[in-house]
Amino acid sequence: MAFVKDILDGTKTLLTGMKVTLNNFRKPSITSKYPIEKIEMSEAFRNVIVLIEKDDIQSHDCIGCKACERVCPSFCIDVDGERPEGMRRMRATEFKVDFALCSDCGLCLDVCPTDTLGYSKIHDETGYNRSDFVYDLLDPWRDAEGPTVERLRKLEEEQAAAKKARTVKKAAAKKAAAKKAETETSKETTEETPTNKNDAENNDA
Amino acid sequence: MPSNILHFFDNFWLAIGATIAIVMAYLSVNAIMLIWLERKLAARIQRRIGPTRGPFGLVQQIFDMVKLFSKELITPDHVNRVLYLIAPVMIFAPVMALCTLFPISATWVFHDYSVAVVLLLAISGVNILAIFFAGWGSNNKYALLGAVRAVAQNISYEIPLILSIIPIVMMANSLSLYGIADAQTGVPYVLLQPIAAIIFIISATAETNRAPFDIPEAESELVAGFHTEYSGMRFGMFFFAEYSNMIIVCGLATVLFLGGWKGPYLPGPVWFFIKVYALIILMMWFRWTFPRLRFDQLMKFAWMVLVPLALINLLITTFVLKLI
Amino acid sequence: MASRFDVVQDAESRDTYYLNMGPQHPSTHGVLRLKLHLDGETILSVDPVIGYGHRAHEKMAENRDYLQFLPNPSRVDYISGMIYNIGYCQAIERAMGIEVPERAEYIRVIANELNRISSHLLWLGTFLLDLGAFTPFLYAFDDREKILDILDRVTGSRLTYCYGRFGGVTLDVDDLFLQQTAEFCTHFKTRFALYEELVIDNVIFQERTVGVGVFEPDLIQKYGVSGPCLRAMGQANDVRKDEPYGIYDRFDFDIPTQMAGDCFVRSLVRMDEMRQSVRIVEQAVKDIPDGPFIAPKVPKRIRPAEGEYHFCVESARGNFGIYIVSDGSDIPFRLKMRTPSFANMATMPDVMKGTLLSDAVAILGSIDIVVPEIDR
Numbered sequence: 004m005a006f007v008k009d010i011l012d013g014t015k016t017l018l019t020g021m022k023v024t025l026n027n028f029r030k031p032s033i034t035s036k037y038p039i040e041k042i043e044m045s046e047a048f049r050n051v052i053v054l055i056e057k058d059d060i061q062s063h064d065c066i067g068c069k070a071c072e073r074v075c076p077s078f079c080i081d082v083d084g085e086r087p088e089g090m091r092r093m094r095a096t097e098f099k100v101d102f103a104l105c106s107d108c109g110l111c112l113d114v115c116p117t118d119t120l121g122y123s124k125i126h127d128e129t130g131y132n133r134s135d136f137v138y139d140l141l142d143p144w145r146d147a148e149g150p151t152v153e154r155l156r157k158l159e160e161e162q163a164a165a166k167k168a169r170t171v172k173k174a175a176a177k178k179a180a181a182k183k184a185e186t187e188t189s190k191e192t193t194e195e196t197p198t199n200k201n202d203a204e205n206n207d208a
Numbered sequence: 209m210p211s212n213i214l215h216f217f218d219n220f221w222l223a224i225g226a227t228i229a230i231v232m233a234y235l236s237v238n239a240i241m242l243i244w245l246e247r248k249l250a251a252r253i254q255r256r257i258g259p260t261r262g263p264f265g266l267v268q269q270i271f272d273m274v275k276l277f278s279k280e281l282i283t284p285d286h287v288n289r290v291l292y293l294i295a296p297v298m299i300f301a302p303v304m305a306l307c308t309l310f311p312i313s314a315t316w317v318f319h320d321y322s323v324a325v326v327l328l329l330a331i332s333g334v335n336i337l338a339i340f341f342a343g344w345g346s347n348n349k350y351a352l353l354g355a356v357r358a359v360a361q362n363i364s365y366e367i368p369l370i371l372s373i374i375p376i377v378m379m380a381n382s383l384s385l386y387g388i389a390d391a392q393t394g395v396p397y398v399l400l401q402p403i404a405a406i407i408f409i410i411s412a413t414a415e416t417n418r419a420p421f422d423i424p425e426a427e428s429e430l431v432a433g434f435h436t437e438y439s440g441m442r443f444g445m446f447f448f449a450e451y452s453n454m455i456i457v458c459g460l461a462t463v464l465f466l467g468g469w470k471g472p473y474l475p476g477p478v479w480f481f482i483k484v485y486a487l488i489i490l491m492m493w494f495r496w497t498f499p500r501l502r503f504d505q506l507m508k509f510a511w512m513v514l515v516p517l518a519l520i521n522l523l524i525t526t527f528v529l530k531l532i
Numbered sequence: 533m534a535s536r537f538d539v540v541q542d543a544e545s546r547d548t549y550y551l552n553m554g555p556q557h558p559s560t561h562g563v564l565r566l567k568l569h570l571d572g573e574t575i576l577s578v579d580p581v582i583g584y585g586h587r588a589h590e591k592m593a594e595n596r597d598y599l600q601f602l603p604n605p606s607r608v609d610y611i612s613g614m615i616y617n618i619g620y621c622q623a624i625e626r627a628m629g630i631e632v633p634e635r636a637e638y639i640r641v642i643a644n645e646l647n648r649i650s651s652h653l654l655w656l657g658t659f660l661l662d663l664g665a666f667t668p669f670l671y672a673f674d675d676r677e678k679i680l681d682i683l684d685r686v687t688g689s690r691l692t693y694c695y696g697r698f699g700g701v702t703l704d705v706d707d708l709f710l711q712q713t714a715e716f717c718t719h720f721k722t723r724f725a726l727y728e729e730l731v732i733d734n735v736i737f738q739e740r741t742v743g744v745g746v747f748e749p750d751l752i753q754k755y756g757v758s759g760p761c762l763r764a765m766g767q768a769n770d771v772r773k774d775e776p777y778g779i780y781d782r783f784d785f786d787i788p789t790q791m792a793g794d795c796f797v798r799s800l801v802r803m804d805e806m807r808q809s810v811r812i813v814e815q816a817v818k819d820i821p822d823g824p825f826i827a828p829k830v831p832k833r834i835r836p837a838e839g840e841y842h843f844c845v846e847s848a849r850g851n852f853g854i855y856i857v858s859d860g861s862d863i864p865f866r867l868k869m870r871t872p873s874f875a876n877m878a879t880m881p882d883v884m885k886g887t888l889l890s891d892a893v894a895i896l897g898s899i900d901i902v903v904p905e906i907d908r
Contacts, residue, residue: 013735023730024253024497049688076600108603108694254670428559428662500664502890
């Protein structure tokens with residue numbers, strides 16, 4: 004009798020399974036027709052890195068510091084920068100990424116001092132050979148590089164002027180303060196730090 | 209009596225040629241459509257979309273056909289050339305022969321043989337031979353294993369298959385497919401012989417090497433089983449034979465258990481094909497639901513469950529028929 | 533228990549043969565090669581040949597600094613990459629004594645457990661694929677896609693995550709993430725019924741798995757079996773409980789165990805583990821505090837003091853250990869990864885002996901190996 008019961012129980016489980024597939028048969032499909040309907044990439048989606056436009060300078064802000072090149076585990080970033088005539092800050096002259104080697108780890112984004120690196124949202128690029136995946140990130144910025152440098156130079160001059168005015172003002176204030184105060188050392192350090200910080204900010208901006 | 213196709217043509221050879229042409233045309237279209245149906249069905253079960261080229265993805269099959277035809281026919285080294293080359297042809301031959309046996313309506317039948325059931329079972333045995341040729345001739349261990357499994361499985365399942373047919377033959381008192389279908393007046397045999405019907409459909413699934421009994425070509429174990437070494441249209445022949453075989457066994461099941469062409473309102477051929485394709489869909493549904501059995505469990509199932517059940521069923525039928 | 537067949541003693545006197553299963557084979561999950569010595573369909577001996585997916589991850593560690601090795605661990609086991617990635621971060625944090633903010637710890641637990649569920653779902657799919665059922669594979673992938681979508685939103689990757697950083701994670705999670713995770717948990721709990729009806733209860737599945745591939749208790753000592761394979765042998769061994777890392781000691785969850793040690797209970801253990809992971813995720817989503825997601829002060833130079841460090845986490849496959857020998861420089865002197873699949877796969881010659889070819893496929897599928905993780 005156990006034999007018959009086994010068969011009946013087994014048949015029941017098989018029918019349950021068929022019921023499950025039938026239920027799913029009736030439901031609509033959950034796949035998306037990929038090439039026809041594009042999928043929106045998420046905010047954090049990682050693909051080949053790009054240079055992000057910074058609002059205040061209306062251009063990318065890569066200063067060619069090579070921090071990303073040094074940290075890259077796959078050695079796929081190639082950066083070079085130079086100082087344009089009469090400017091304090093550097094501008095990148097070359098930024099190449101070999102995406103065939105990239106592992107999308109995001110370390111370059113972490114170390115970027117000017118936060119000008121981001122991910123592109125391309126997700127379906129193809130190519131016939133490896134060299135197709137060497138991206139020149141400066142390509143979209145090249146044409147506007149001349150005016151940008153001019154603008155930056157002007158900006159820098161303005162900032163320098165503003166800073167000069169500020170330091171003059173500060174020096175005056177300091178003089179006034181020094182007159183009043185008896186101990187200088189502690190105050191000097193506290194005031195020097197903000198000045199340095201301002202410098203750093205100017206550089207970054 | 210149904211009309212014989214020979215009566216339509218004066219010339220005997222013309223009749224033969226017409227039969228072959230009709231059967232081949234039907235089988236090719238049928239195989240293509242069944243592949244499409246299976247893919248669409250599987251897609252729906254798995255909540256996918258399936259082929260999408262052309263209306264309802266129908267054009268996809270034509271592309272696949274073109275691809276199969278245009279592929280290189282690779283003959284591996286050290287194969288037994290005769291067996292290797294004959295197998296794809298041989299696996300398709302019995303299917304073509306058997307297609308002519310079915311009465312698709314009260315008047316449409318190519319030829320009504322008085323021993324059609326025996327003929328059908330005998331000719332379908334050639335199938336196994338072709339699979340074994342393919343496996344043996346391929347000079348591949350996977351293919352050989354698949355062939356050995358196929359032979360053991362098909363021979364084992366032929367016994368419950370035949371044992372489930374015998375009660376029907378006894379009830380209909382005829383070995384002719386036309387006679388059996390004709391005998392089912394009012395109640396189809398599936399209601400009178402439910403156990404035989406279940407045994408038949410299980411054995412038929414095993415005979416056609418379809419999941420969950422697809423161990424001869426179990427892709428996760430034997431790569432592709434007996435047709436591992438075949439490429440291009442040679443592989444296509446095995447592929448087509450699988451679907452054409454489904455037509456044969458489902459046609460047989462329709463005639464034996466579902467009353468063939470009989471049904472209300474609609475004309476005979478329509479009913480016949482509705483029943484056949486409903487059974488085919490059932491077999492496809494099996495395939496996309498169940499895991500595969502193991503080789504020894506398959507044998508155990510045939511010999512320990514199906515054969516005793518079929519024998520008991522046969523005995524009961526005999527007694528009941530004698531009493532009536 | 534009747535699945536073991538007597539191995540013929542005088543194998544030489546019979547016509548036996550060798551069958552190369554792999555490196556290209558549908559069910560070796562990548563590039564594993566099994567040299568099977570067969571008598572008919574009965575396996576006389578198995579010789580696993582590994583190394584086809586060797587990528588020298590450990591050697592790579594010796595050529596780059598600790599930070600640069602960060603993308604590598606998730607490539608070792610790409611199915612549960614998050615656990616490996618965060619495990620490596622935790623190892624370095626332990627070595628350096630970096631404090632991780634509360635919120636980051638919770639994010640890590642959620643990410644880890646979601647990744648564990650997705651890994652087990654992939655196992656379920658491929659295991660059933662090995663057994664010849666194609667449909668559960670896609671049902672499992674349906675759920676897995678949901679997890680990948682959730683993780684994709686914050687980590688930016690779908691498979692080889694590089695989400696962990698020393699002292700935290702790269703990106704903070706938002707409310708939408710937590711909401712999606714909670715929704716997924718509620719949805720996923722209803723899906724177990726489907727898997728049980730379609731797979732676990734199925735008589736063919738049980739026939740194929742019950743009593744097949746039984747791990748004998750001596751294998752634990754012999755090969756260092758860990759993970760679900762070990763828990764299916766009745767040992768309640770789980771790094772998350774035994775030596776809690778991160779904040780795992782704060783969560784209320786059980787270690788599912790089973791006694792039989794065969795393919796079937798391994799499946800049951802993994803199904804139960806998914807349930808427990810859902811439990812952990814739900815608790816973590818409920819309790820996650822506000823705060824920074826990365827430690828404000830992480831040393832610029834990762835330079836563990838000279839010495840040896842060992843840290844292990846519970847990956848989806850078992851005990852994943854990281855052993856670091858530091859000479860006090862930026863670059864590890866030696867970084868050894870103890871991967872669970874390697875130890876679990878090493879049992880194969882013992883377990884597969886005397887089974888059938890079909891069983892070999894089932895056993896290989898049930899221990900859930902990731903071949904590149906074996907080769908590293």
